[in-house]
Amino acid sequence: MKHRVKKIHFVGIGGIGMSGIAEVLLNLGYEVSGSDLKGSAVTERLAAMGGRICVGHAEENLDACDVVVTSSAVR
Template identity: 60%
Template sequence: MNAATKLPLELGPIHFVGIGGIGMSGIAEVLITLGYAVQGSDAKASKITDRLVSLGATFFEGQRAENIGEAAVVVISSAIKKGNPELEEARRRKLP
């Protein structure tokens, strides 16, 4: 059995809550490089988020439920607290 399972490219947008952090941005960059549609939000734009946008990511400044959009998967930073509107929206939709 293979320990790693490859994600299907037809996955749909992958949304990162807290995409501007060093860990989350690195994961997002790898996924962009592999051809996945990546979007995400953070409290403020930064050089890190500017770089992700230059690579093809969609960035939302501020965190609002509507930022999730058509995301198929939501990745949450450990810095995100309970009650975050994007986290709550992802849970409401039962997104993985």
């Protein structure tokens, strides 16, 4: 059985590495969401591209995603 990934959530989406990956996936048509401890120009850009961005990390942010990607900077 093949699993089709559509929704990807990034914990620490405001970082340089995670935001770059998220932007590529948004451009490829994936549904991207993410959380970071604070908003920034980077998170605003991702939101303007169609990403669902949450400030603060919480279980409720995951919203039935297929994959969760966590930054090594998040403890």
